[in-house]
Amino acid sequence: MPDPVYLDHAAGTPVRPEVLEAMLPFFGPRFGNPSSVHKWGRDARTALDEARERVAHALGASPDEICFTSGGTEADNIAILGSWRARRDAGRNAIVTTPIEHKAVLESVHAAAHEGAEERMCAMAPQGVVDVASFESLANASAAIASVMWVNNEIGTVQPIAQLAERAKAAGVLFHTDAVQALGKIAIDAKTVAFDMLSVSGHKIGAPKGVGAMFIRRGTVIEPLFHGGSQDRGRRPGTENVASVIGFARAAELAVSERDEECTRLTALRDQLESAILARVPDAVIHGRGAAKRAPHIVNVSVPGVDSESMLMALDLRGIGCSAGSACQSGSVEPSHVLSAIGVEPDLASSAIRMSLGSLSNEAAIARVAEVFPALVEKARGMARRAS
Amino acid sequence: MKERVLVAMSGGVDSSVAAALLVEQGYDVVGATMKLFCHGDDLPDRPCCSLDSVNDARRICQQLGVPHYVLNLESAFGRDVVDDFVHEYSVGRTPIPCVRCNTFTKFRDLLVKAGAIDATWIATGHYARTVNGELHRGVDLSKDQSYFLWGIDRRVLRRMLLPVGSQSKAETRAAAHRLGLELIAEKVESQDICFVPDGDHTKIIRQRLGAGAPALSAGPFVLSNGSPVGTHDGFARFTIGQRRGLPGGFREPMFVVAIRPEDRAVVIGPREELLGRGVVARGVNWLVDPPPVGARVSIQVRHRAAAAAAEIVRIDGEEIELALDEPVSAITPGQSLVMYDGERVLGGGFIEASRRSLPVRAA
Numbered sequence: 001m002p003d004p005v006y007l008d009h010a011a012g013t014p015v016r017p018e019v020l021e022a023m024l025p026f027f028g029p030r031f032g033n034p035s036s037v038h039k040w041g042r043d044a045r046t047a048l049d050e051a052r053e054r055v056a057h058a059l060g061a062s063p064d065e066i067c068f069t070s071g072g073t074e075a076d077n078i079a080i081l082g083s084w085r086a087r088r089d090a091g092r093n094a095i096v097t098t099p100i101e102h103k104a105v106l107e108s109v110h111a112a113a114h115e116g117a118e119e120r121m122c123a124m125a126p127q128g129v130v131d132v133a134s135f136e137s138l139a140n141a142s143a144a145i146a147s148v149m150w151v152n153n154e155i156g157t158v159q160p161i162a163q164l165a166e167r168a169k170a171a172g173v174l175f176h177t178d179a180v181q182a183l184g185k186i187a188i189d190a191k192t193v194a195f196d197m198l199s200v201s202g203h204k205i206g207a208p209k210g211v212g213a214m215f216i217r218r219g220t221v222i223e224p225l226f227h228g229g230s231q232d233r234g235r236r237p238g239t240e241n242v243a244s245v246i247g248f249a250r251a252a253e254l255a256v257s258e259r260d261e262e263c264t265r266l267t268a269l270r271d272q273l274e275s276a277i278l279a280r281v282p283d284a285v286i287h288g289r290g291a292a293k294r295a296p297h298i299v300n301v302s303v304p305g306v307d308s309e310s311m312l313m314a315l316d317l318r319g320i321g322c323s324a325g326s327a328c329q330s331g332s333v334e335p336s337h338v339l340s341a342i343g344v345e346p347d348l349a350s351s352a353i354r355m356s357l358g359s360l361s362n363e364a365a366i367a368r369v370a371e372v373f374p375a376l377v378e379k380a381r382g383m384a385r386r387a388s
Numbered sequence: 389m390k391e392r393v394l395v396a397m398s399g400g401v402d403s404s405v406a407a408a409l410l411v412e413q414g415y416d417v418v419g420a421t422m423k424l425f426c427h428g429d430d431l432p433d434r435p436c437c438s439l440d441s442v443n444d445a446r447r448i449c450q451q452l453g454v455p456h457y458v459l460n461l462e463s464a465f466g467r468d469v470v471d472d473f474v475h476e477y478s479v480g481r482t483p484i485p486c487v488r489c490n491t492f493t494k495f496r497d498l499l500v501k502a503g504a505i506d507a508t509w510i511a512t513g514h515y516a517r518t519v520n521g522e523l524h525r526g527v528d529l530s531k532d533q534s535y536f537l538w539g540i541d542r543r544v545l546r547r548m549l550l551p552v553g554s555q556s557k558a559e560t561r562a563a564a565h566r567l568g569l570e571l572i573a574e575k576v577e578s579q580d581i582c583f584v585p586d587g588d589h590t591k592i593i594r595q596r597l598g599a600g601a602p603a604l605s606a607g608p609f610v611l612s613n614g615s616p617v618g619t620h621d622g623f624a625r626f627t628i629g630q631r632r633g634l635p636g637g638f639r640e641p642m643f644v645v646a647i648r649p650e651d652r653a654v655v656i657g658p659r660e661e662l663l664g665r666g667v668v669a670r671g672v673n674w675l676v677d678p679p680p681v682g683a684r685v686s687i688q689v690r691h692r693a694a695a696a697a698a699e700i701v702r703i704d705g706e707e708i709e710l711a712l713d714e715p716v717s718a719i720t721p722g723q724s725l726v727m728y729d730g731e732r733v734l735g736g737g738f739i740e741a742s743r744r745s746l747p748v749r750a751a
Binding site for chain 1: 418455457458459460500501503504505506
């Protein structure tokens with residue numbers, strides 16, 4: 001069997017060797033608790049502070065604006081529930097978001113709605129980009145917070161974050177963006193873009209799972225979700241995950257410094273993959289392809305009449321790992337809420353396959369997928385013809 | 389090149405051992421657990437189809453070194469199995485969802501998935517055997533599940549592998565230990581219908597049809613002469629032959645002998661009123677070339693019931709009528725009629741009616 005091909009970088013990436021190397025001392029000699037008063041504590045604490053500075057630098061922020069979390073989900077929860085709870089009594093009760101957000105955002109908004117928040121969903125254009133006029137009309141004087149993801153994790157469309165953040169700011173609405181898929185793909189600069197909060201995650205950029213960070217602009221009040229110690233200025237109590245945070249800082253630095261080069265490389269590979277698929281399967285639909293801006297690493301393709309579950313199995317059995325958007329806890333494939341929100345018919349949505357490129361993607365891998373995927377489509381269609 | 393087999397794995401001992409035996413026999417095994425319904429988060433673990441069961445199946449596959457997938461067949465299962473289940477109760481019958489699950493979900497829909505991954509074979513942990521393209525009872529008669537398999541497409545038999553059907557349950561458990569499958573070797577067997585939490589089937593009827601559905605509304609208990617003898621709280625709570633929940637004060641034990649949805653009546657009577665000399669079934673499916681009218685067969689009218697000798701007196705397309713040599717008790721509409729020739733399953737159908745008097749063959 002040829003080398004396996006990993007095409008699920010949007011789900012997770014291998015820890016980079018530089019990252020692992022940076023982390024190792026903190027499992028061993030520098031194991032101390034950063035809150036301790038002794039040498040061991042200081043060793044850990046200084047490394048933690050330095051990591052915070054490096055993450056801040058990567059995002060154009062100040063170190064005190066960086067809060068470490070267990071990942072994107074926790075950051076999204078803190079951003080939405082934490083800021084809404086802090087603002088609910090000030091006459092701003094609504095939360096504005098989009099139907100294509102990650103479940104971490106959508107479910108946090110639902111949780112707030114359970115506590116009395118008003119939920120407002122922006123209209124979407126069929127290209128998978130939020131309708132700015134709709135956003136503007138919803139993010140008004142009665143809204144507490146608006147949350148719009150920077151890069152959609154299923155279809156890779158880039159949202160006009162700078163513009164939306166400005167509109168929110170003008171209306172006095174806090175603006176949060178889930179930038180989990182944007183880090184390393186899009187320039188993120190807290191100095192020039194007016195978001196108040198931003199979530200990022202480690203395992204999408206070559207750091208371990210279980211670590212992430214959020215940017216919280218100075219002066220933004222949030223109610224913490226956890227209670228306990230005074231770590232992270234009380235915003236996120238609990239002994240810091242020092243080793244992972246060090247790894248995350250290293251990965252974030254690398255992702256930002258390599259961004260232009262990596263985006264150029266991935267864009268070329270992606271275009272190669274898309275044109276190869278479209279050449280052999282002309283009726284394949286690549287979702288979000290019509291968006292003004294797309295991230296370079298996500299290809300979401302539906303082949304009419306070929307169900308994604310069977311395709312994922314067939315690909316996996318040939319050593320090619322893809323996904324179908326989101327998976328439920330049991331591991332079964334669920335219909336994508338993102339595709340249905342942008343108006344994709346259920347039948348077409350149920351044939352969607354997400355291929356996401358990254359560090360493990362190269363010419364050979366893409367060539368192999370460009371060969372195997374259309375062949376599997378042709379085979380599946382041959383079987384369907386015989387059955388009918 | 390090893391032949392590929394897709395094994396339907398519930399996370400239980402039978403299907404796990406089936407997969408392990410096939411690996412041992414040199415097949416290219418792919419495990420799959422079907423997600424058929426969602427209980428939501430508020431129900432305790434169920435023996436089948438729950439998250440823990442999926443996890444068990446995945447771990448067994450990992451141990452066997454074979455891939456495992458979770459296949460979402462929820463909407464098709466809801467349509468083909470659950471909707472029918474609710475409908476059958478609403479018209480006074482007692483359905484067996486496992487029959488339709490085998491017919492439609494396992495040996496049709498899952499077979500399509502098998503085709504998509506080039507699997508020549510499909511395997512399950514059923515206690516039944518395929519012999520030269522025919523279906524036979526499982527060797528362990530106390531576990532025999534051939535009764536539930538009459539509805540599958542006859543052509544599928546040649547693609548089916550039923551590795552535990554040729555052994556006893558005790559041997560299956562022993563094999564689980566021998567093969568190191570300690571995780572599931574002593575797992576308790578599920579007796580309930582997988583999508584009916586806590587064994588109360590009325591919940592799902594209420595969910596689908598509403599609490600005011602006729603099948604769940606009060607109606608009369610009547611004797612077969614028509615005289616009312618009490619009130620029940622919904623005929624869907626009753627099945628033919630049931631004693632529980634009936635009015636008392638009779639000289640002999642009373643049983644449900646009929647359910648009449650048109651006036652919501654549950655008809656009760658003494659034991660002899662349960663006896664039938666004939667049976668009519670619809671939706672008949674044959675697993676062999678159909679026998680002629682007049683053929684002698686042995687029939688089974690419920691799971692674990694003893695086989696009874698019968699003669700086919702009428703075949704009208706997918707409907708069949710049989711005359712029974714001896715009276716058979718509690719022939720229940722909605723259950724399956726399965727016809728055997730010894731060990732061999734000839735075919736079956738859904739019981740439509742029981743006949744009190746002996747049917748005769750049309751001249």
